[in-house]
Amino acid sequence: MRLHIGLVHYPVYNKNEQRIASAVTPVDLHDLARIGRTYGVTTFTVVTPLKDQQGLVERIRHHWTAGFGASYNPHRKKALELVTLTDSLEDGIEKIHSMEKEEPFVLATDASRQKENMLSFPDARDMIRQDRVVFLLFGTAWGLDQEVLRQSDAVLEPVMGVTAYNHLPVRAAAAIILDRLVGAHP
Amino acid sequence: MRLHIGLVHYPVYNKNEQRIASAVTPVDLHDLARIGRTYGVTTFTVVTPLKDQQGLVERIRHHWTAGFGASYNPHRKKALELVTLTDSLEDGIEKIHSMEKEEPFVLATDASRQKENMLSFPDARDMIRQDRVVFLLFGTAWGLDQEVLRQSDAVLEPVMGVTAYNHLPVRAAAAIILDRLVGAHP
Numbered sequence: 001m002r003l004h005i006g007l008v009h010y011p012v013y014n015k016n017e018q019r020i021a022s023a024v025t026p027v028d029l030h031d032l033a034r035i036g037r038t039y040g041v042t043t044f045t046v047v048t049p050l051k052d053q054q055g056l057v058e059r060i061r062h063h064w065t066a067g068f069g070a071s072y073n074p075h076r077k078k079a080l081e082l083v084t085l086t087d088s089l090e091d092g093i094e095k096i097h098s099m100e101k102e103e104p105f106v107l108a109t110d111a112s113r114q115k116e117n118m119l120s121f122p123d124a125r126d127m128i129r130q131d132r133v134v135f136l137l138f139g140t141a142w143g144l145d146q147e148v149l150r151q152s153d154a155v156l157e158p159v160m161g162v163t164a165y166n167h168l169p170v171r172a173a174a175a176i177i178l179d180r181l182v183g184a185h186p
Numbered sequence: 187m188r189l190h191i192g193l194v195h196y197p198v199y200n201k202n203e204q205r206i207a208s209a210v211t212p213v214d215l216h217d218l219a220r221i222g223r224t225y226g227v228t229t230f231t232v233v234t235p236l237k238d239q240q241g242l243v244e245r246i247r248h249h250w251t252a253g254f255g256a257s258y259n260p261h262r263k264k265a266l267e268l269v270t271l272t273d274s275l276e277d278g279i280e281k282i283h284s285m286e287k288e289e290p291f292v293l294a295t296d297a298s299r300q301k302e303n304m305l306s307f308p309d310a311r312d313m314i315r316q317d318r319v320v321f322l323l324f325g326t327a328w329g330l331d332q333e334v335l336r337q338s339d340a341v342l343e344p345v346m347g348v349t350a351y352n353h354l355p356v357r358a359a360a361a362i363i364l365d366r367l368v369g370a371h372p
Contacts, residue, residue: 040347161365169216171217172357172360180371185307
């Protein structure tokens, strides 16, 4: 399996649908790292152009992989070792390209149903099983900018619960999506 | 559907396998409320005997359902309205019993594979579909005390990723489990 995940802090929307660079949420780093490790992803890329936010990511990563946290909780070390940083989505894609010697298929996620360019869960699952390099993107704040959705190779169909309520935290959406895409279902 | 979820803070284990009452983690309240709302659960019971922790739950609930948060983010209001508090698991079960006029089937969750009393995902899904009242329990800290597992009607089979890593946050486990039990799968 050559599945990579990315947590994008720019460009994303705020609640007023303005394009912003969001702040890093430490619990998202921990949760996506632990979920990613559980489901066997290759890397977890945190995308942010903000230097202070990059510093925060580096401090968290260092604390848990080399600092006190590493001996306090080795499971957390194993998870946070997945984390890597990039300034931009383009750089993140380029890094995966050069690591895998293959251009990644960029698969964005979005909470609303796209009209075009949508990939179903079964088709995405097949693609990952066939060992295609896939870069699965999650947006923070109010979600990935439309430009990212347009420039991606496809947008994954949204997770719909069983009600009209459609406001999952990105941590929960990532858990459900990875379970659907690579989980061993009974 | 008559599915209720509970987040148990006592009795649970700490990392040294001692029985403790854990502290409330605000992000767990928000996430389980949002996940519960997405998947149509009837109530979300927070179980803690600690008065100061009950006070924390009440302050969070009040802020988002009646205070500033309610107008700032109505989606969060709708989620946190699900939250109810009890001193003990027994009280939580009794409340659901009297609300539903039927004794709930108590279904515990655990990260490791049980030998006895285990219910598979498909069987649990069928039970919920057949409108049985189910109280699905999640443990905080290092998981539900063995006593809770023994006294429950069944223990749900664990979520296994595709690696040996078995350390999902309870927020992520709850998201995956609710998606598997009630999600509309493509």
